[in-house]
Amino acid sequence: MSTTTVAHHEEHAEHPTGIMRWLTTTNHKDIGTMYLTFSLIMFLVGGSMILAIRAELFQPGLQLLNPEFFNQLIGVHALIMIFAALMPAATGFANWMIPLQIGAPDMALPRLNNWGFWLLPPSAILLTLPFTLALFGIGDGAMATGWTFYPPLSVQGGIGVDFAIFAVHLLGISSVLGSINIIVTLFNMRAPGMTLMKMPMFAWGWLITAFLLIATIPVLAGAVTMLLTDRHFGTHFFDAAGGGDPIMFQHLFWFFGHPEVYILLLPVWGFIPQILETFSRKPMYGYKAQVYSLWAIGALAVVVWAHHFFTAGMPVPALLYFMYSTMAISLPLAVLFFCWIKTMWKGSMSFETPMLFAVGWIILFGIGGLTGLVLADVAADAQYHNSYFVVAHFHYTLFAGGIMGIMAGTYYWLPKMTGNMYSEKLGKLHFWLTAISFNLTFIPQFFLGLAGMPRRIPDYALQFAEFNMISSIAAFVLGFSQLLFVYNIISCARGGKKATDQVWEGAKGLEWTLPSPPPYHSFTEQPIVK
Amino acid sequence: MQVLKKIGLGLAGMLASLSAFADYAWNFPLPATPMALDTLHVHNKFMTITGIIFIVVLAIMIYAIFAHRKSKNFKPVTDKAPSTAVEIFWTLIPFVILLLIDFVIMGIPAYHSVVMMEDTRDKANMVIKITGSQWRWQYEYMDGDAQGIKFVSTLATPKEQTDKGYKGVKNENYLLEVDNHLVLPVGAKVRVLMTATDVLHNWWVPQFGSSRVAVPGFIRETWVQVERPGTYRGQCKELCGKGHGYMPVVVDALPVAEYKVWVAAKKEELAKAAAGADKEWTKDDLIANGKVVYEKNCAVCHQANGAGLPPAFPALTGSKIANGPIFGADGKYLKDGHLDRVLNGVRVMPSWKALLNDTEIASVITYERNGLGNSVGDVLQPAQVKAARQ
Numbered sequence A: 001m002s003t004t005t006v007a008h009h010e011e012h013a014e015h016p017t018g019i020m021r022w023l024t025t026t027n028h029k030d031i032g033t034m035y036l037t038f039s040l041i042m043f044l045v046g047g048s049m050i051l052a053i054r055a056e057l058f059q060p061g062l063q064l065l066n067p068e069f070f071n072q073l074i075g076v077h078a079l080i081m082i083f084a085a086l087m088p089a090a091t092g093f094a095n096w097m098i099p100l101q102i103g104a105p106d107m108a109l110p111r112l113n114n115w116g117f118w119l120l121p122p123s124a125i126l127l128t129l130p131f132t133l134a135l136f137g138i139g140d141g142a143m144a145t146g147w148t149f150y151p152p153l154s155v156q157g158g159i160g161v162d163f164a165i166f167a168v169h170l171l172g173i174s175s176v177l178g179s180i181n182i183i184v185t186l187f188n189m190r191a192p193g194m195t196l197m198k199m200p201m202f203a204w205g206w207l208i209t210a211f212l213l214i215a216t217i218p219v220l221a222g223a224v225t226m227l228l229t230d231r232h233f234g235t236h237f238f239d240a241a242g243g244g245d246p247i248m249f250q251h252l253f254w255f256f257g258h259p260e261v262y263i264l265l266l267p268v269w270g271f272i273p274q275i276l277e278t279f280s281r282k283p284m285y286g287y288k289a290q291v292y293s294l295w296a297i298g299a300l301a302v303v304v305w306a307h308h309f310f311t312a313g314m315p316v317p318a319l320l321y322f323m324y325s326t327m328a329i330s331l332p333l334a335v336l337f338f339c340w341i342k343t344m345w346k347g348s349m350s351f352e353t354p355m356l357f358a359v360g361w362i363i364l365f366g367i368g369g370l371t372g373l374v375l376a377d378v379a380a381d382a383q384y385h386n387s388y389f390v391v392a393h394f395h396y397t398l399f400a401g402g403i404m405g406i407m408a409g410t411y412y413w414l415p416k417m418t419g420n421m422y423s424e425k426l427g428k429l430h431f432w433l434t435a436i437s438f439n440l441t442f443i444p445q446f447f448l449g450l451a452g453m454p455r456r457i458p459d460y461a462l463q464f465a466e467f468n469m470i471s472s473i474a475a476f477v478l479g480f481s482q483l484l485f486v487y488n489i490i491s492c493a494r495g496g497k498k499a500t501d502q503v504w505e506g507a508k509g510l511e512w513t514l515p516s517p518p519p520y521h522s523f524t525e526q527p528i529v530k
Numbered sequence B: 001m002q003v004l005k006k007i008g009l010g011l012a013g014m015l016a017s018l019s020a021f022a023d024y025a026w027n028f029p030l031p032a033t034p035m036a037l038d039t040l041h042v043h044n045k046f047m048t049i050t051g052i053i054f055i056v057v058l059a060i061m062i063y064a065i066f067a068h069r070k071s072k073n074f075k076p077v078t079d080k081a082p083s084t085a086v087e088i089f090w091t092l093i094p095f096v097i098l099l100l101i102d103f104v105i106m107g108i109p110a111y112h113s114v115v116m117m118e119d120t121r122d123k124a125n126m127v128i129k130i131t132g133s134q135w136r137w138q139y140e141y142m143d144g145d146a147q148g149i150k151f152v153s154t155l156a157t158p159k160e161q162t163d164k165g166y167k168g169v170k171n172e173n174y175l176l177e178v179d180n181h182l183v184l185p186v187g188a189k190v191r192v193l194m195t196a197t198d199v200l201h202n203w204w205v206p207q208f209g210s211s212r213v214a215v216p217g218f219i220r221e222t223w224v225q226v227e228r229p230g231t232y233r234g235q236c237k238e239l240c241g242k243g244h245g246y247m248p249v250v251v252d253a254l255p256v257a258e259y260k261v262w263v264a265a266k267k268e269e270l271a272k273a274a275a276g277a278d279k280e281w282t283k284d285d286l287i288a289n290g291k292v293v294y295e296k297n298c299a300v301c302h303q304a305n306g307a308g309l310p311p312a313f314p315a316l317t318g319s320k321i322a323n324g325p326i327f328g329a330d331g332k333y334l335k336d337g338h339l340d341r342v343l344n345g346v347r348v349m350p351s352w353k354a355l356l357n358d359t360e361i362a363s364v365i366t367y368e369r370n371g372l373g374n375s376v377g378d379v380l381q382p383a384q385v386k387a388a389r390q
Helices: A020-024 A030-057 A067-102 A110-118 A120-135 A160-190 A201-232 A246-280 A287-301 A305-310 A317-330 A330-344 A353-375 A377-383 A388-418 A424-451 A462-494 B001-021 B034-067 B084-105 B107-118 B256-276 B283-297 B338-344 B358-370 B382-389
Strands: B124-131 B136-141 B150-153 B180-186 B188-196 B201-204 B212-213 B220-224 B228-234 B248-254
Touching: A020 A030, A030 A067, A030 A110, A030 A120, A030 A388, A030 A462, A067 A120, A067 A160, A067 A246, A067 A388, A110 A120, A110 A160, A110 B188, A120 A160, A160 A201, A160 B248, A201 A246, A201 A287, A246 A287, A246 A305, A246 A330, A246 A353, A246 A388, A287 A330, A287 B084, A305 A317, A305 B212, A317 A330, A317 A377, A317 B084, A317 B107, A330 A353, A330 B034, A330 B084, A353 A377, A353 A388, A353 B034, A377 A388, A377 B034, A377 B107, A377 B382, A388 A424, A388 A462, A424 A462, B034 B107, B084 B107, B124 B180, B124 B201, B124 B212, B150 B248, B150 B256, B180 B256, B188 B212, B212 B220, B220 B256, B248 B256, B283 B358, B338 B358, B338 B382, B358 B382
Parallel strands: B124 B188, B180 B248
Antiparallel strands: B124 B136, B136 B150, B188 B220, B201 B212, B201 B228, B228 B248
């Protein structure tokens, strides 16, 4: 994608070339491109890890991996997918699109923006370096505690845990910097006439995400730092022998971890309605209702954390509170689903790739949401908890709800970013392969969980064999289908049918008034929004 | 046409393979306790409700997808910016429907389930304590006839079957079989106290519907009341290290009369084992017994041949500790000596004090010093271990 914006030489567009351009850039489009490229690479890295796991789980018995290595892969897969693939993708879109959507020339804090990105590659290295070090006999590999770092297992673990803690620190700083930048940009740099209640929905989604990040990342940073001092400096925050409590860590972790789910999803809830209105050729329904619902979800996100560990034991009133507050999230979410479908209703729909992904996203994310509602029930949760049912549930929310949403956004904005149309044929093929193989991967996992297969086990009893086999085969189809996505993006960046300014017939909004690709410095004259 | 044919064949193949799934589990396994039965009802009810919501919403959407297309020349309605009142009315409908489902249809039964689940004490007939350790369960009967019965339950699947690359036939209950089953009387409400010695574990039998994290340093509670005799199998479901997949739970529920017989027999067996601690053992007997203990408890990390898995799990062959002195000049065991390490553990090495009896500890130490390529030549007697515990 590096060639996309180089071709344009407007005035004031001089910048260093080659590697220095990317190291020193403060341009929101360049930084956005770097975020998106980084995210795509890490998506493939995290994906190949899970394919190794699915290959091991193809049949009962140990075939390829040792249990230690298996445990390392599951945790690092999750950390990479969440922190290095999904979050940077959302931040990449924010960098690219928020200034264009609100009529600003750039982000408010461009140098901070540069630093925010360049913290990411070192943290990705920190996460994966222990694998390499272990090959040379240093340490015993990456963290093997699952991505949740639960002590005492993480206190017991090797240097991989320390590496992961520092990686999380860097990723956290990067996210907070990005969030500050987005909040400042949205509050100060909107075009004249664009009141808050006229902001594009994507900007709204990101504004709430940014507040959630600033509220919760410091708690995570504090929790993992306490873990670090427990490991090396003799503190006993999470050790009963010294008056601490291992479950305290779970409270701190999930105070971050639950909002994190919405941090990953809110930006997607922002641009999916925009895609729906574009391809339904009809303004989105219930703009205000959607904005208020996003706020409601943002607020509920920080008060429901303990539903992630009902089985760890807590008083009955606490169980009831966390159960009912979790169920309450379904109320604003129902409003959102209603508005999305009402936007499509009696529109004049066409189904280009972004629309296919958006519609598929509604259905699959719906499954994730509804199973989440069931999981909120404390009694049933005792069975679902830490079983494959939960694994299937959160992949419906994070793969379908998160990554497939990001894919919708990619196809939607790619012509705007590169100036070229991608291959519609390959895009549609990519969608169908992804949607079908995704379901074939994870539907069997619902049944595995119900039948009693715990998650995070490298080997399993014979009665789980058939479903695991189906799931593994489908996972490989799912994994390799993503190469189509990569190919489509690269060939689109290199050339192809030229895109018009508006790109999509029904597209509305400031970003579609600019040329495709937009000039290196856009909106040198402020647009006025009526 | 060729393509269609292929798809048709594929579909036929899939349908045929579906029939092979006829006896496969599509839902929770058959409940054996009131709690599991309740959970199953809750699950079925909620799945039905959410299933209906999903299908209704999907149907509306699919109708729109087919009817309101540009390719069918459907003209988009020009929504005048919907008046606020209309918008509020429409968006309140899904809100109210979910309110009803969440807090009435689902919420009220959920309340009763929670209260029932957490009521561990009312009318409890007996109490047992379950302790999770890497990677085994210890069971202790706290009251009644069985008071004092205490034993460890470890994976019984032969090691070669769980080894990497094993291609042969696996046991029927592969990974779900243990040496000592937990035995419970049918019909009794058993209050279960749960704790752990090292990291978090979770004692889970799917047919019981109860699952509780075992937290080191804390006691957590749950209860089971098995209503049908039988053997029930489950697993640890909290990631607890490399042996997480290898610490199953097996429970035998026996009718009360048979349970009483078992209690008497188990007590006798344990008394015999305790008596073994007082007699003088020969070196060969200790080594033979030690090999069994070693392979069951130690080989998972230190490996069957003593080579270990460095750097996390050191080798015992040639190790300083296994070849060094056990006791100091004052007759007490040395800190960081062989016996100290086995009794008290260090870092990842668990403390075996509570898990193995005197004879087992004496045997395994004697074995490690005279087998696995070591030849120290000395013997540790169970009586010495017993003395060292005081």
